Amino acid sequence: GLFVWRLRNAGVRQIPYRFVHLYHIANNRLITFQYFNFLKRMYVTQYNKDLSQQAKPKSNSIVSPFHELQRLDQEKKVVHKISPVSPVHQSWSEMSSRNELRDMKSAAETEDSVIPAGAGSKEDRQWKEMKLRLDDLPGILARLSKIKLTALVVSTASAGFAMAPVPFELTCFLLASLGTGLASCAANSINQFFEVPFDSNMNRTKNRPLVRGQISPLLAVCFAASCGVPGIALLTLGVNPLTGALGAFNIFLYTCCYTPLKRMSIANTWVGAVVGAIPPIMGWTAATGSLDAGALLLGGILYSWQFPHFNALSWGLREDYSRGGYCMMSVTHPGLCRRVALRHCLALIGLSTVAPVLNITTWTFPVISLPINLYISYLGFRFYRDADRSSSRKLFFCSLWHLPMLLLVMFTCKKSVLEKEDKGDLPGRSRERATEIRLP
Amino acid sequence: PPAHSHSDWIGPPDKHSNLRPIIFYVPPEESALERRLREARQEAQASNQRFWARHNRAFRQEKEEFIYSRLKAKGLEMRDESGQKATLNAEEMADFYKDFLSKNLKKHLQYNRDWYKHNFRITFLMGQVALMRALRWLRRRKKNVEQ
Numbered sequence: 001g002l003f004v005w006r007l008r009n010a011g012v013r014q015i016p017y018r019f020v021h022l023y024h025i026a027n028n029r030l031i032t033f034q035y036f037n038f039l040k041r042m043y044v045t046q047y048n049k050d051l052s053q054q055a056k057p058k059s060n061s062i063v064s065p066f067h068e069l070q071r072l073d074q075e076k077k078v079v080h081k082i083s084p085v086s087p088v089h090q091s092w093s094e095m096s097s098r099n100e101l102r103d104m105k106s107a108a109e110t111e112d113s114v115i116p117a118g119a120g121s122k123e124d125r126q127w128k129e130m131k132l133r134l135d136d137l138p139g140i141l142a143r144l145s146k147i148k149l150t151a152l153v154v155s156t157a158s159a160g161f162a163m164a165p166v167p168f169e170l171t172c173f174l175l176a177s178l179g180t181g182l183a184s185c186a187a188n189s190i191n192q193f194f195e196v197p198f199d200s201n202m203n204r205t206k207n208r209p210l211v212r213g214q215i216s217p218l219l220a221v222c223f224a225a226s227c228g229v230p231g232i233a234l235l236t237l238g239v240n241p242l243t244g245a246l247g248a249f250n251i252f253l254y255t256c257c258y259t260p261l262k263r264m265s266i267a268n269t270w271v272g273a274v275v276g277a278i279p280p281i282m283g284w285t286a287a288t289g290s291l292d293a294g295a296l297l298l299g300g301i302l303y304s305w306q307f308p309h310f311n312a313l314s315w316g317l318r319e320d321y322s323r324g325g326y327c328m329m330s331v332t333h334p335g336l337c338r339r340v341a342l343r344h345c346l347a348l349i350g351l352s353t354v355a356p357v358l359n360i361t362t363w364t365f366p367v368i369s370l371p372i373n374l375y376i377s378y379l380g381f382r383f384y385r386d387a388d389r390s391s392s393r394k395l396f397f398c399s400l401w402h403l404p405m406l407l408l409v410m411f412t413c414k415k416s417v418l419e420k421e422d423k424g425d426l427p428g429r430s431r432e433r434a435t436e437i438r439l440p
Numbered sequence: 441p442p443a444h445s446h447s448d449w450i451g452p453p454d455k456h457s458n459l460r461p462i463i464f465y466v467p468p469e470e471s472a473l474e475r476r477l478r479e480a481r482q483e484a485q486a487s488n489q490r491f492w493a494r495h496n497r498a499f500r501q502e503k504e505e506f507i508y509s510r511l512k513a514k515g516l517e518m519r520d521e522s523g524q525k526a527t528l529n530a531e532e533m534a535d536f537y538k539d540f541l542s543k544n545l546k547k548h549l550q551y552n553r554d555w556y557k558h559n560f561r562i563t564f565l566m567g568q569v570a571l572m573r574a575l576r577w578l579r580r581r582k583k584n585v586e587q
Contacts, residue, residue: 125452126452127449127450127451127452127463128449128450128451129445129447129448129449130447130448130449130450130462131447193559193563194556194559196559197459197488197492197555200453200457200458200459200460200492201457201458201459201492201496206453206458211460212450212460213448213450213460213462216566217559217562217563217566218563218566218567218570221563260552260556263548263549263552264549264552316530318530318533318534318537319533319537321537321541322499322536322537322538322540322541323495323496323499323540325541325544325545325548325551326541327541327545331534331537331538331541332538332541332542334534334538387531388530388531389530
């Protein structure tokens, strides 16, 4: 979904395995701690990488005088000549073909295990054969489908499923999660397929598989189709047609609306927020089979959350967006960017209060969630007022733990199914009963 | 890339365009379809390279000019006492980024259209070539089985 082009792989190999482990038991509260740490680690490494890469271009920038246009063609020729001369490359070309293969493999492996540090890595400077290796394929496809982001999307869908006021059904839950995951993989792959030259030019995204030529565009499209079609079919036939339709619509919205719109108008952020709001709605409809007010509320919470999250993140990426030609509020309408972020932080408070009114949670939910909502609103206000990198970073990092925590609190305050039958209960007693009945 | 190789080779990112150049392998019996694919890819590569090299150069240049003019307005030199290059902070640069983006928007819209066209055409040709090669392989296998 929406997180897609914002969240990226940290590039550490071990994470995908932990991740698979994580979303199999997504409903279990015990994993939350791992989930936080994982999120923090992924985002911190990623964001730090971005920040450190921000520093790099400044030192790399050409120190030449202003009027260099005429000299450029000569410069280019020189540039192309220089790269083959590097000693690593020379020794490379002298090796036998078998050694080449072995070296390339180890090069690929070291690339994968080290957090891609951008221009610094030596492996990056070598010429690589454009041949697909089967053992690299899982890693490549994981990066193509933005597997970590997909897992986060699946977990928001599970949250939607969990919050639905129906008895928990394991098969339905698993089918819905799998279908959502496949749909997300498909959408992410198509997004990368569309954005190759732009990704090459942005620090955050320049190590993607299509950019590096590790996979052909044809294969990327085939992979997307082979994930998307079964995913949507699974949702439509295995869960219910409504969920399938929502999944298909979300793929369409993300690939055909959001991706092109990013380069045309700032409206892309709102479209992207809808893309992020749909997975929990899908989770809910998977469980109940209908679009209730509860689904829309959950969607609304995710929708509002996207703004502080994304606007804060985009504040630090203004140079890359400007050069890459992306129309983002942080570049073109900075005031609006901060206002919208603050507005939606406050909206979260409002939405949390509506939850018990719709009988989704008890009244303890707005009370318990108030501190975290107030905190993020406070950071949103600081961002609005200060408009600097440190406040944007604080807001961004807060949004990372805020959402899982909010969903968790919501789940613990969920009104149980049985309790709805007699509405005369006091809040205290109802919570006890909720604790007993909730988990299957 | 080595002379005996039968595949395409992709290189490190270009200094100006940040795009990775590809050297295409021309097989001895290249069919017309394969040639069309290769030429389409080469054309797209050249067009992308031209656009981004020019665009990035313009960006760097305008950025330098902006910094220079702002520093001058503040009465500062390009380099301070320690010889370090003076830079403006992100908030001051924000005006430049906004300006640059709006100036280049039309150029980007045109480029987007061209890029999408190239991309779809190349991928479609790749599909056709893959299909053709698969059929050829099947036919060859059938012939081997019959013999």
